[in-house]
Amino acid sequence: MLKYIGSIFQCTSFQHKGKKNLVKSEDDFLQKIMTNNKKVIKTKTRNNPKFYKDLAKGQHPRVLFIGCSDSRVPVSITGLDAGEIFVHRNIANVISKNDLNSGSVIQYAVEHLKVEYIIVCGHTNCGGVAASLEHEDLGFMGGWINNIKNTYNQHKHELIKLPENEMKTALSELNTVQSVYNIVSNPAVTNAWSNGQKLTVVGWMYEIEHGKLRELDCTFSKLEDLKKINNGVSSHL
Ligand SMILES: [Zn+2]
Incomplete structure (x- = not known):
């Protein structure tokens, strides 16, 4: 049981420390979603740079x-x-x-x-x-x-x-x-x-x-x- 919990923890950002490109580059569809996300962030913050900071408050x-x-x-x-x-x-x-x-x-x-x-x-x-x-x-x-x-x-x-x-x-x-x-x-x-x-x-x-x-x-x-x-x-x- 403890071993299982340990292996789950390896999946967290605390363990992989922001390692980039976990999505395989040949997986076009998942890459597309990651790229879309960057575009959404740009659009949302264009007129309101605090958009996400405000959302995080509650x-x-x-x-x-x-x-x-x-x-x-x-x-x-x-x-x-x-x-x-x-x-x-x-x-x-x-x-x-x-x-x-x-x-x-x-x-x-x-x-x-x-x-x-x-x-x-x-x-x-x-x-x-x-x-x-x-x-x-x-x-x-x-x-x-x-x-x-x-x-x-x-x-x-x-x-x-x-x-x-x-x-x-x-x-x-x-x-x-x-x-x-x-x-x-x-x-x-x-x-x-x-x-x-x-x-x-x-x-x-x-x-x-x-x-x-x-x-x-x-x-x-x-x-x-x-x-x-x-x-x-x-x-x-
Ligand atoms: Zn239905």
Whole structure:
């Protein structure tokens, strides 16, 4: 065990002391990313030489953005910069009540960062949502995708009436709304509202084919709004 820890430490900057060119020069793609990074630094510091020094002092983002890991849905769609947006992404933007990962992110964002907004952003053409409609064995990933299958089963009688593409979009929307429901019942969120903290939770969709964000009818900004869940929030269906 001690030997293993020792070998890990050799990977740290404390041991290799800033040795240059650890990325092999023939690995063009990784070299390209390193070069891109230098260009980004130049651009960011051109008008504000203190940009990174200021960032290092701390973060005060006003929003937690929860999206899909899909490469076509980067947080740059929001136009917000480093330091302005706290982010959590996973396959198909699923927030389940027993997930330690997203639960910790939400708790930290609400209790410590005091974000004013939580945006759950689903998207069209979501591979995770499509996978939930297939019957093949998805292995490890299957446990995660089951969250979406459960949402599908709850609304199956309405979903099966729709053409395939519309059904997938509707299921993405329902999955997003379900994630919003699970967030607004999180104790970190309900406690914040009880204490008078300003916090709004919304569900949005990103249309990949148009590059456009649009709102779903599920906005929560106070404890009384939770009544909407029992009364039934209107969504795509
Ligand atoms: Zn997706």
